[in-house]
Amino acid sequence: MKHFFLFMLALIVCAAMALGSVLPGVTADKEGEIERVADLNTENTPSASRYSVSGSRFGQVTVKDATTSEVIRTFQMDDGVVVRETFLLDGGKTVAASQKDHTVFWDLATGRQIHRFPERIYGFSHDETKFFTYEIPHWTLWLYGKHDIVLYSYPDMNQQCKMLASWAGAPEKFLFSPNDRFLAVSFYNGVPFTDEEYISPPTIFTPGLRLTNIFDLEKCEVIEEFSKLLNPGLGEFSPDSSFYVVQDALVLNGRRVLGYCQFNLSNYQLENCTNTSPPPQKKQEPFVR
Secondary structure (H helix, E strand, O other): OHHHHHHHHHHHHHHOOOEOOOOOOEEEOOOOEEEEOOOOOOOOOOOOOOEEEEEEOOOEEEEEEOOOOOEEEEEEOOOOOOOOEEEEEHHHOEEEEEEOOEEEEEEOOOOOEEEEEOOOOOEEOOOOOEEEEEEOOOOOOOOOOOOEEEEEEOOOOOEEEEEEOOOOOEEEEEEEOOOOOEEEEEEEOOOOOOHHHHHOOOOOEOOOOEEEEEEEOOOOEEOHHHHOOOOOOOOEEOOOOOEEEEEEEEEEOOEEEEEEEEEEOOOOOEEEEEOOOOOOOOOOOOOOO
């Protein structure tokens, strides 16, 4: 009964956030190019790189000079399939891009394909030594089953471990800690989108749940103590990676509260919480994906 109550409470909290959306940092121009203003993981591309990378709804990946906008090289993925993520790796020497079910790596200097990885890659750690994908075990149900975050090492592409998420749904946003030991993922059971929905997300109200998990990449496990807080939003890590800062609704002692809290990543306790009163009603705004 207690778990059912928490489930219903999370449903009420999160469903209200599912009104309309656009993808994170993505805009589509008249020619079908998807311009990555800021990827889900905004730090996966070296800021000092002289290149910018964009993907199109037709499967083309374009590399430009960031200063002059001159096209350096173009790559073609599966024709007619939306490019979902783009990455500049190895100091700008390697270009990678993902579609809904695979990722391709190229050598920028030669244009040669280096590797075709059989899954969609969502993001890389800051040091580019690891990346993660997401999969639904065959024995689960889409809405209620548990799903896996799968961790791989880069550049050898070896699987390191699978971490069972504590909620159904696919990654919507994520964040690596500064030291790359922890990974926070905001799951939403309204994604992943089809290619058509990826370009033009539904604008009607679609009930759904958002829930954030924090994964310890060293132990290869989800931190259950944080999952029980039923936090729907994506917070931030402290500069020393000792705390995860929550500035959103959560469930504390069976009650929905809103406030600023620090989740201690060494003892899994909430600390320094302020303003834990019920949040005031506010005007509904589109949630930006």
